[in-house]
Amino acid sequence: MKNIVIFGAPGSGKGTQSDKLIEKYGFKHISTGDVLRDQIKRGTELGKTAKGFIDEGKLIPDELMVGILADVYDSFGKDHEGVIFDGFPRTIPQAEALKAMLAERGHKVAAMVELHVPDEELVKRLVLRGKVSGRSDDNEETIKKRLNVYHTQTQPLCDWYNKEGLFHSVDGLGDIDRIFGDVCEIIDSL
Ligand code: AMP
16 A cells, blocks of 8 residues: 655646546545535535635644544545545644554555646646636635745645655656656655
């Protein structure tokens, strides 16, 4: 079982690469952003809380996110190839909680793969995505806030995973299939 954290700023291509990984390796997939958007659509208490944070470009408090994580992970059962964590963890407490949650089950993260993309390109991609996604947070003002949150709260996880010996980075600029090839090389080496 290979549990993989696919990591990067908003717009770095985590969702695109996750879809391709699921198809190739049969991994299960947790996208915390998708989980939250689904909760908002269904009008749940969590969804109502999450909406305010998402629209502001802020992170949902760690304790709420960690609660969701174990439930989704356990819903996959035990008999699978591994799980892709997409959009989680986003803070050091989340990374610690993920490690503890997996350890309780005798599991671990096999690798963290960063998709490295410069900010100018991220803004371009997200503005373009906003035109088709209808996502309330894909507008220029919120994009800037999300990138700021990424650099201050999320990017320090590169160092955290490096210390764990799990950090890998891929150039996330350019052809999708070339990027995918680089990601697969890492996964196949695990
Ligand atoms: P995403 O679809 O991954 O870009 O997530 C969209 C928004 O959902 C983020 O800007 C956050 O407001 C929220 N969100 C998603 N995942 C997390 C997480 N792991 N921790 C906190 N907030 C999150």
